[in-house]
Amino acid sequence: MGSRNAKILIALVVLCVVGGGVYVAVAATGPSGTDTDQQPVATDVLDQADLLVRAVDPKQPTLNGGVFEVDDGKVHRGGDLSCERVYYAAGHGICMGVAASGVDYIATVFNERMEGGEHTIPLQGLPSRARVSEDGRYGAMTVFVTGDSYLESSTAFSTRTYVVDMATGKVVNQLEQFSVTKDGKPFDAVDFNFWGMTFDPTDSDRFYATLGTGDHHYLVEGSISGEEMKVLRDGVECPSLSPDGKQIAYKSRLGHSNRWHIRVLDVATLKDHAVAETRSVDDQAEWLNDKTLAYSDGTNVYTVPADGSGEEQLLVKDASSPVRLEEPLIGT
């Protein structure tokens, strides 16, 4: 290397260090944006319902949105919770979102006063589904994990589903560690992915979830203490048990597409039927009561009768992640 080239290189290094430093310094003092100030808008469709929702900015639906209570057609902001996916039951809530850095994901456990921060759980990927058992004992979180770049591991994407002890705010297990049986025989494959847990309302140790492998999306039924699951049937994603535990609302994939219709399954007979919503929905539906479903299309929350009658109606505009509340939290 000639000394001329060496000088040029040193000059370039200095230039890059200064240029990069200035750019980062300016960025550091400039505005950051992981949250949106958008407010959801309630409609008067179902004024007896009491809900928690997460606000959605229609322009940037993946920013953390504030958590709001929608009660009697009124919208209340409680606390400063802000996230992408929320769930709550019996004094224990989970709020999963992007961390302040913008590169990590984090879940915050919150209480009945909607105060979070005492327990946070770092997440390994993009928040997808959240559930809390009826008695507030267990929480379930599903995240999308995208390929880790070290040494070019080729895993394109996978899901992880964690079981959280809501009292301590700690992850106590993950479904990937459970054993699975199908037709009474052990069942295992490298491409196993689990998502969308829902808890039995009468026994929080029992749950349903989706097991994806190859082209199949199995409904599995399992036990947290037994660390086991068994396959019930194919073609069921993101199951959601009704409050009486008799029906499962789920999304049914249309062919091999990434489009889904909501259907409802009878737990005893495993027979199912469609609901009136004809658009594609990618959500784990929520039961407002034993007859009515609520779900989000990503920007608004809709409701539809579970028995296949009637038609869908707009429930909350600019919101997602609906959660049925048994009693008002802040709207009293």
Add this chain to the structure above:
Amino acid sequence: MYQVEASKALLKPRLWFRRPESLRVSRNVVMLGMTSMLTDISSEMVATILPIYLVFSLGASPLALGAIDGTYRGAAAVVQVASGFMSDRFRRHKQVAEAGYGFSALGKVALVAAGNSIGGIGAIVAFDRIGKGIRTAPRDALISLSSTRDNLATSFGVHRALDSVGAFLGPLVAFGILLVAPARFDAVFFVSALFAFLGLAVLVLTVQGKPWRAPREETTPPSVKRAAGLLRESKFVLLLVAALILSLTSVSDAMIYVGLQRKIDFDPAVFPLLYVITAVAFMALAIPIGRLADRIGRVPVLIGGFAMLFVDYAALMSDHIGYAGLILCLVALGAYFACSEGVLTAVAGAALPDDLQASGIGILITVVSIGNLVSSVAFGALWVTLGLQQAVIVFAAGLALALLIAAPLLVRSQRSAPLHG
């Protein structure tokens, strides 16, 4: 130049045996290593944040990225055979490598300018992959041509060590920036572009395009026919067959990580640490393993490196392993990478004529990547049908057989090698 000083420090022997003068590597190799390190910092910065950026800022499905990446990996494999031959044909290894690094740098600049669309990101990932496909064969040929028979594997070890330092630092730099400037992805893209640009500048300004072993201008450049003739040259074919059967019976690291995860009940948050430990082992072992290969012979070290996989296979076959066992597995995996990555290329470099280095290395890389792909698909299928334990037994038996066959083939490929030094 302070880089040279820094790199010399890296080369300071921590080894117990006396270091002969011939084990020093040429400055060209160190500079190519610096180029790779800077480029890898740049690429890994983006790779670390790209998934979340796509989803967070652009609202894309996580599936999109996997599809984008898979498509272009195939394209890169085809490009590298062609770029290897072109650099031999026109004796422009450095210029072809520059084009490859330039492609990637250009992609990063485009990311700063127009990173706000899925199509744009797709194009940039394509640029990066194609750039990698273009540069690998001529760069490895330059490393080989800048080395002697006595330090060939050490040269590749030095290069791979610097390269993996970059892969290790990239995510740290990205996270560092986002720590002071939360959610400012544009700042990460900007700094990434600067690193890519500096990497290219080091290559252009400091790497000697005609190292001492480079074929003389007055000799006839190799024709397509002569390059294709490599596939009829028994020594090189023996090497390709050995590399193919070894790659076919090696389980990919991604599969090993998934398997290990099933054997140990560790906190899921610790999972990324598996990659870190393996990467650190790779980084630390690349140079000592290269030196060892030059000292006691490249073939035994290469065979030993693949045999390291048995440690991981044994762990996957056992019912339960503790943390100590896990760390042993990861270090073995790092050692396997250090051997298979650098030493294999050194073995090829020693078996190839000087005027066909890039063509031969291009063919070798393509054969190995096809082997790895088939192995991944086959292992996944066996896991589903037979279960993890049986799948590993099949692969372990296959690897044992492959090593028995490959060892004599590799030895013969090195016999009276055309490399003069």
